Amino acid sequence: MMMTRxxxxxIQNAVxxxxxxxxxxxxxxxxxxxxxxxVEELPEYQxxxxxxxxxxxxxxxxxxxxxxxxxxxxxxxxGKVVWARDGDEAAGFIxxxxxxxxxxxxxxxxxxxxxxxxxxxxxxxxxxxxVETDLGEYIQQLAKEPPFHIIAPACHKTRQDIAEIxxxxxxxxxxxxxEQQAGLARRVLRExxxxxxxxxxxxxxxxxxxGALLIVENEGNARLCTTAPKIHIAVxxxxxxxxxxxxxxxxxxxxxxxATGQLLTVYTSLLGGPxxxxxxxxxxxxxxxxxxxxxxxxxxxxxxxxxxxxxxCGACLNACPVYRKIGGHNYPWTYSGPIGxxxxxxxxxxxxxxxxxxxxxxxxxxxxxxxxxxxxPKILLDLRRDVVAERTQASSNRLEKWAFxxxxxxxxxxxxxxxxxxxxxxxxxxPFATRxxxxxxxxxxxxxxxxxxxxxxxxxxxxxxxx
Amino acid sequence: MAExxxxxxxxREEILGRVRAALGRNPGQPVKPPAAPRLRIPxxxxxxxxxxxxxxxxxxxxxxxxxxxxxxAGRLVTQIRPPGPAVASNAPIxxxxxxxxxxxxxxxxxxxxxLRDVCASAACxxxxxxxGMAQTGSLVTIAANESRLVSLLPPVHIAxxxxxxxxxxxxxxxxxVPKPAGGACSTVFITGPSxxxxxxxxxxxxxxxxxxxxxxxxxx
Ligand code: SF4
Numbered sequence: 303m304m305m306t307r308x309x310x311x312x313i314q315n316a317v318x319x320x321x322x323x324x325x326x327x328x329x330x331x332x333x334x335x336x337x338x339x340x341v342e343e344l345p346e347y348q349x350x351x352x353x354x355x356x357x358x359x360x361x362x363x364x365x366x367x368x369x370x371x372x373x374x375x376x377x378x379x380x381g382k383v384v385w386a387r388d389g390d391e392a393a394g395f396i397x398x399x400x401x402x403x404x405x406x407x408x409x410x411x412x413x414x415x416x417x418x419x420x421x422x423x424x425x426x427x428x429x430x431x432x433v434e435t436d437l438g439e440y441i442q443q444l445a446k447e448p449p450f451h452i453i454a455p456a457c458h459k460t461r462q463d464i465a466e467i468x469x470x471x472x473x474x475x476x477x478x479x480x481e482q483q484a485g486l487a488r489r490v491l492r493e494x495x496x497x498x499x500x501x502x503x504x505x506x507x508x509x510x511x512x513g514a515l516l517i518v519e520n521e522g523n524a525r526l527c528t529t530a531p532k533i534h535i536a537v538x539x540x541x542x543x544x545x546x547x548x549x550x551x552x553x554x555x556x557x558x559x560x561a562t563g564q565l566l567t568v569y570t571s572l573l574g575g576p577x578x579x580x581x582x583x584x585x586x587x588x589x590x591x592x593x594x595x596x597x598x599x600x601x602x603x604x605x606x607x608x609x610x611x612x613x614x615c616g617a618c619l620n621a622c623p624v625y626r627k628i629g630g631h632n633y634p635w636t637y638s639g640p641i642g643x644x645x646x647x648x649x650x651x652x653x654x655x656x657x658x659x660x661x662x663x664x665x666x667x668x669x670x671x672x673x674x675x676x677x678x679p680k681i682l683l684d685l686r687r688d689v690v691a692e693r694t695q696a697s698s699n700r701l702e703k704w705a706f707x708x709x710x711x712x713x714x715x716x717x718x719x720x721x722x723x724x725x726x727x728x729x730x731x732x733p734f735a736t737r738x739x740x741x742x743x744x745x746x747x748x749x750x751x752x753x754x755x756x757x758x759x760x761x762x763x764x765x766x767x768x769x
Numbered sequence: 770m771a772e773x774x775x776x777x778x779x780x781r782e783e784i785l786g787r788v789r790a791a792l793g794r795n796p797g798q799p800v801k802p803p804a805a806p807r808l809r810i811p812x813x814x815x816x817x818x819x820x821x822x823x824x825x826x827x828x829x830x831x832x833x834x835x836x837x838x839x840x841x842a843g844r845l846v847t848q849i850r851p852p853g854p855a856v857a858s859n860a861p862i863x864x865x866x867x868x869x870x871x872x873x874x875x876x877x878x879x880x881x882x883x884l885r886d887v888c889a890s891a892a893c894x895x896x897x898x899x900x901g902m903a904q905t906g907s908l909v910t911i912a913a914n915e916s917r918l919v920s921l922l923p924p925v926h927i928a929x930x931x932x933x934x935x936x937x938x939x940x941x942x943x944x945x946v947p948k949p950a951g952g953a954c955s956t957v958f959i960t961g962p963s964x965x966x967x968x969x970x971x972x973x974x975x976x977x978x979x980x981x982x983x984x985x986x987x988x989x
Contacts, residue, residue, distance in 0.1 A: 329970050332970045333970075353807050357804075361803075364794070365788050366785050366788045366789050366796075367798070369785065375950075379950065379954065385779070391780055435977070437965045437976055438965075441967065441968075454970075456967055456968070457967075457970070459969075461968055481973050483968055484968065484973040484976050487976070488975070488977060492889070492977075496885065496889065509950070512951065513950065514949075520966075521964070521976040521977045522963040522976065523976070525917070526921065526978075529918060529921065530918070540784065545803050546803075547943065547948050547950065548806035550939075550943065551808055552807050554939055565904070565905045566939075566960045567960065568829075568960050568961050568964055569957060569959060570907075570957065570958040572950055572957075573950075573954065574949075574950025574951075574953070576954060578912075578913070581912055581953075582859070582884055582916050583884060583885075583916055583918050584912060588954075594787065598787035598788050598790075599787075599791075601788060601791040
């Protein structure tokens with residue numbers, strides 16, 4: 303379905319790159335196995351999933367109510383909520399604060415939402431340095447690449463690649479040992495934390511009854527980003543709301559298990575506002591940017607609304623045979639893997655990359671591991687239908703329309719259909735049938751199965767006659 | 770939030786408007802409450818909790834000790850702490866255990882810039898912990914009682930936890946503290962030493978936070 307030539311070549315290169323294939327395959331295999339182990343040890347796992355999905359559904363169906371409740375509670379704790387229609391408004395707010403406070407450098411903890419709006423680029427265009435502090439994210443920033451995986455941003459790189467990136471990016475010696483590389487990042491970033499005027503984070507959950515953000519991480523960089531600088535700004539999507547802090551008992555049991563196979567991440571921080579009287583540290587100013595950027599449009603589509611359930615655990619990426627083959631950089635938008643395949647068309651319009659919902663065998667592995675029970679294969683099918691419907695409506699592909707009309711006519715004329723089947727079988731046996739002409743692109747990456755020597759219809763007739 | 774100039778619709782009104790239109794809801798329309806929170810406190814006898822906590826935390830590379838009395842905790846700290854200056858938070862339990870008066874320990878810091886400098890150069894940070902969670906091997910630290918930086922900047926973290934505060938797990942914690950943000954701006958669960966597997970999935974400890982964590986569980 304209409305993939306650009308450029309994209310096709312990129313995908314072919316990724317598939318042919320053994321080093322990349324090995325790195326991605328082993329990283330995702332590790333994450334998959336670890337998830338499997340801890341999930342099997344949790345007898346209440348399925349029940350928790352059902353509960354989590356129901357909570358998300360409820361929160362989304364009453365989103366306006368919970369957003370207002372969240373806002374009121376943030377204000378009550380001395381924080382502020384900033385509403386942003388899109389990335390321009392979110393970045394605009396951060397730029398204003400930076401200008402007002404004379405801030406030249408911000409530290410960031412991992413956030414897909416800020417990736418989505420290219421926040422770093424926007425800040426840098428205005429002379430503000432934005433430093434990623436998650437180790438993987440920092441490597442990607444130095445390499446000038448977007449994250450490759452939602453939770454393991456640099457999982458496609460070998461330690462030799464990383465040594466090279468550090469040598470170039472930091473102009474310093476760096477060996478091949480991960481321990482040493484992490485130590486180098488720690489030293490460089492430690493200074494940045496203590497110097498930065500603003501810390502920017504995302505949020506895994508927004509807790510309505512508490513006016514608080516929940517952030518999970520393993521390194522401590524998110525804690526530093528949200529503690530050391532005088533100003534903490536969280537940039538997040540409106541769909542991250544959950545009703546009550548007590549609901550975290552459900553979500554926290556699922557999130558780390560699904561993401562990395564941990565029972566809990568090393569640090570799980572619930573942050574409700576700036577420091578309070580008597581506190582010795584913590585930010586003096588606390589802002590939550592609630593961004594729409596297309597989310598309300600997704601919300602309106604009842605059939606696919608559950609796409610907004612996603613808690614970005616990354617389990618569906620690790621389970622997906624397509625992601626594991628083509629990798630995280632061959633999806634058209636910030637979000638890759640099965641979740642990217644279902645939300646990208648909804649955010650960007652189905653005709654932008656019409657091939658995306660078709661790039662799946664609908665094996666169902668993603669839905670099986672999703673902790674919030676998003677029925678990804680079903681949504682892919684819905685999207686395929688939407689692609690066809692929008693295309694037909696636009697009559698952009700007359701040939702295909704005729705082909706389908708012809709097919710439908712053929713289906714209504716059994717004798718001709720049988721004849722066409724026989725001709726097709728002969729055609730497929732011609733050696734060049736899938737190497738030249740309209741089927742060439744398709745045939746490039748596939749071995750065409752040989753049609754049976756006798757059609758099903760013919761076999762059926764024979765069997766009936768034999769009885 | 771104030772209405773923008775020229776009667777323009779604010780981002781807030783517009784977003785909430787779109788959300789309501791998407792859901793077919795009216796402003797202020799009441800909400801049917803969600804199902805009751807799912808909190809099921811498991812039955813783990815008090816004497817098994819310590820063992821479980823220790824197993825879990827040590828599997829992650831942490832170290833757990835048991836001190837019958839507060840004074841024992843003080844002695845343990847002297848044995849465990851790495852050479853060099855240590856910083857102790859202002860948690861009362863540290864004073865009660867005599868830790869704040871040990872040699873080469875900075876404590877009682879109330880001024881933030883000084884606290885930062887001290888934490889950034891200390892060999893070890895010593896804090897209390899509000900709760901422990903046995904099922905996950907976690908500590909709970911609440912900002913109202915604890916500095917945030919002392920458990921974060923130094924390369925080694927030592928924490929004192931009262932055995933009576935060792936809970937079973939998340940469900941018990943959220944039952945006892947239904948709204949943690951009501952009482953403090955930060956509630957952190959700490960589960961093991963800082964770690965990363967971002968490079969070839971190889972485990973590295975102490976990436977930004979402490980590379981070692983020691984928990985002394987005090988029976989007294
Ligand atoms: S769709 Fe489900 S499995 Fe995939 S990242 Fe989101 S929550 Fe995780």
